[in-house]
Amino acid sequence: MFGAVVIVIMVLVAFLAPVLAPYDPYQPDMQNSLAPASADHWLGTDALGRDTLSRLIYGSRTSLVVGLSAVAAALVLGGLLGTAAGFLGGVVQAVIMRVVDTLMAIPMLLLALTLAAVLGGGLKNVVIAISISMIPPFARLMFAQTLTIKERDYVASLRSMGATRWRTVFGHVMPNAYPAVLVFGTMMIGNAILGEAGLSYLGIGITPPGAAWGAMVNAGFPYLLSNPLMSIAPGVAIMLVVFAFNMVGDGLRDVLDPRLRGTM
Amino acid sequence: MSGLERTLLLDVRDLRVEFRTPLGTVRAVDGLSYQLYENEIVGIVGESGCGKSASQLAVMQLIQSPPGFISGGEVIFGGKDLLRHKRNGPEMRAVRGGQIAMIFQEPMTSLNPVITIGGQLVEAVQLHCGLGGQSGKERAVELLKMVGIPAAERRVNDYPHQFSGGMCQRVMIAMGLSCSPQILIADEPTTALDVTTQAQMLELMKSLVKRLSTSLVIVTHNLGVVARYVQRIYVMYAGRVIEEGSTKDIFGRPRHPYTLGLLKSVPRLDEVQGTRLVPIEGMPPDLIDMPGTCAFLPRCPYSVERCQTDPWPELTSVGDGHRIRCYVDLESCPVEHAIA
Numbered sequence: 001m002f003g004a005v006v007i008v009i010m011v012l013v014a015f016l017a018p019v020l021a022p023y024d025p026y027q028p029d030m031q032n033s034l035a036p037a038s039a040d041h042w043l044g045t046d047a048l049g050r051d052t053l054s055r056l057i058y059g060s061r062t063s064l065v066v067g068l069s070a071v072a073a074a075l076v077l078g079g080l081l082g083t084a085a086g087f088l089g090g091v092v093q094a095v096i097m098r099v100v101d102t103l104m105a106i107p108m109l110l111l112a113l114t115l116a117a118v119l120g121g122g123l124k125n126v127v128i129a130i131s132i133s134m135i136p137p138f139a140r141l142m143f144a145q146t147l148t149i150k151e152r153d154y155v156a157s158l159r160s161m162g163a164t165r166w167r168t169v170f171g172h173v174m175p176n177a178y179p180a181v182l183v184f185g186t187m188m189i190g191n192a193i194l195g196e197a198g199l200s201y202l203g204i205g206i207t208p209p210g211a212a213w214g215a216m217v218n219a220g221f222p223y224l225l226s227n228p229l230m231s232i233a234p235g236v237a238i239m240l241v242v243f244a245f246n247m248v249g250d251g252l253r254d255v256l257d258p259r260l261r262g263t264m
Numbered sequence: 265m266s267g268l269e270r271t272l273l274l275d276v277r278d279l280r281v282e283f284r285t286p287l288g289t290v291r292a293v294d295g296l297s298y299q300l301y302e303n304e305i306v307g308i309v310g311e312s313g314c315g316k317s318a319s320q321l322a323v324m325q326l327i328q329s330p331p332g333f334i335s336g337g338e339v340i341f342g343g344k345d346l347l348r349h350k351r352n353g354p355e356m357r358a359v360r361g362g363q364i365a366m367i368f369q370e371p372m373t374s375l376n377p378v379i380t381i382g383g384q385l386v387e388a389v390q391l392h393c394g395l396g397g398q399s400g401k402e403r404a405v406e407l408l409k410m411v412g413i414p415a416a417e418r419r420v421n422d423y424p425h426q427f428s429g430g431m432c433q434r435v436m437i438a439m440g441l442s443c444s445p446q447i448l449i450a451d452e453p454t455t456a457l458d459v460t461t462q463a464q465m466l467e468l469m470k471s472l473v474k475r476l477s478t479s480l481v482i483v484t485h486n487l488g489v490v491a492r493y494v495q496r497i498y499v500m501y502a503g504r505v506i507e508e509g510s511t512k513d514i515f516g517r518p519r520h521p522y523t524l525g526l527l528k529s530v531p532r533l534d535e536v537q538g539t540r541l542v543p544i545e546g547m548p549p550d551l552i553d554m555p556g557t558c559a560f561l562p563r564c565p566y567s568v569e570r571c572q573t574d575p576w577p578e579l580t581s582v583g584d585g586h587r588i589r590c591y592v593d594l595e596s597c598p599v600e601h602a603i604a
Contacts, residue, residue: 154377157375157436159326160365160366161387162356163361164352167387175379178378
């Protein structure tokens with residue numbers, strides 16, 4: 001429940017950013033640089049005098065866009081690869097799954113980091129880097145799902161009715177895999193947001209002056225003792241949102257898993 | 265069993281199915297031949313693992329491959345050998361469900377849990393009858409009514425978990441018969457159901473195939489199931505037919521020691537109270553290392569010297585359509601035979 005509330009608030013904030021933000025998040029105001037929290041600037045300002053709250057509000061857009069689009073892309077690509085490997089078996093399975101296994105051996109963030117470093121910064125490249133790094137886990141999940149589902153009696157029964165393999169895969173295997181993939185995908189949104197924050201913190205994600213929570217944590221780092229809010233506010237935002245997506249993922253699993261239904 | 269004008273519908277000749285496992289090659293079906301005529305109900309009976317299900321899956325080319333391979337034989341249907349078609353080619357898909365339909369053992373799991381009953385029936389009629397949309401839905405309701413589902417208009421929108429096992433099997437029967445196939449193969453159709461439902465299901469199938477002039481193959485390990493409903497019986501052991509004949513012959517005058525053993529191990533209503541059931545001693549043979557001699561020999565109480573030395577005999581006729589694969593003539597062992 002808590003997770004859903006946080007996510008709804010975040011989505012609203014992201015959509016209404018221009019209305020909610022008290023200041024322009026990109027407009028420097030050198031006279032007001034490094035201001036502490038006050039009635040004018042609730043969370044203070046950064047080294048260039050930009051309002052931290054406004055930047056936090058606009059940063060939610062970055063996080064949401066990266067989280068959703070990276071996971072959507074990884075889900076579709078990884079899902080298709082995993083399904084193909086699981087359903088076709090043989091050489092297709094061997095090739096796809098060995099590549100996936102190799103990529104799984106590399107930590108996700110490290111992979112995203114390398115990709116982002118190669119591709120360069122910017123929103124689009126961050127999304128590409130993070131989604132590629134997330135393809136392996138989605139492929140693995142979908143592979144496992146397909147392997148179990150294709151052995152079910154109703155798939156045999158479908159074949160005995162003369163259904164084509166396309167129909168079997170898209171009409172029957174995928175719909176049955178969807179609860180597991182949805183739950184996993186929701187949790188991965190949190191991971192993707194964390195990944196983006198990590199990349200931006202390291203300076204190879206969203207480039208200045210773009211508003212991104214990870215970059216804001218980094219920017220506030222030198223002033224941690226004098227103006228702690230500059231780093232802590234975006235840090236708390238990241239934590240809350242990632243936590244919220246994990247909670248919602250857990251909740252979805254309980255709702256979608258019929259065996260747990262009624263026990264909650 | 266009578267009548268000379270019967271038309272042959274399905275002619276399975278010398279069918280061989282093997283499973284290549286790391287432990288060796290399992291000859292699940294080892295030269296099986298059987299025939300199915302129009303408007304006929306035939307029973308294929310045997311213990312678990314005797315190859316009865318594998319043979320039916322092979323007819324439909326549905327054997328999981330690898331490890332399963334159809335290593336020989338012919339399945340003549342409509343003048344063509346089905347085994348010559350590509351496994352997943354359009355010809356084979358047109359046969360499956362369209363001309364030969366199959367019903368499986370577990371009705372509850374044979375339906376996709378995330379699609380409504382109606383949706384799955386519509387899919388079945390769409391595949392072969394080309395009925396989509398509204399007319400498909402009407403046909404689905406019609407089919408549910410045909411198999412006796414009450415309030416079909418409402419229940420067509422239910423999901424499989426809202427149906428009982430018996431109702432699911434009715435849906436499977438409806439799905440199997442949806443495009444009026446010429447043959448319906450029911451693989452252990454009643455095994456997962458309770459006894460009262462079993463009888464209902466068999467009655468339903470019998471009346472429906474009669475109405476739609478479909479031929480029915482019932483595969484079962486339960487002799488009681490076939491007794492009332494089938495016209496001819498094939499008894500299988502270790503991948504081969506060991507006795508075939510009309511239901512009357514098989515039950516009244518079984519001529520193979522294995523068939524006799526099966527019948528003696530089933531309780532009968534007309535039996536004197538206190539009569540003991542006689543089990544068949546021993547275990548079914550290991551299909552990996554089959555001896556050249558009769559596979560039933562180690563368990564056979566009637567074996568003669570010839571059984572030890574000569575290879576497993578061919579099917580030989582002992583009466584009108586009644587054939588056995590045995591050297592011993594049980595008719596000449598009057599004392600033992602009387603027990604049956």
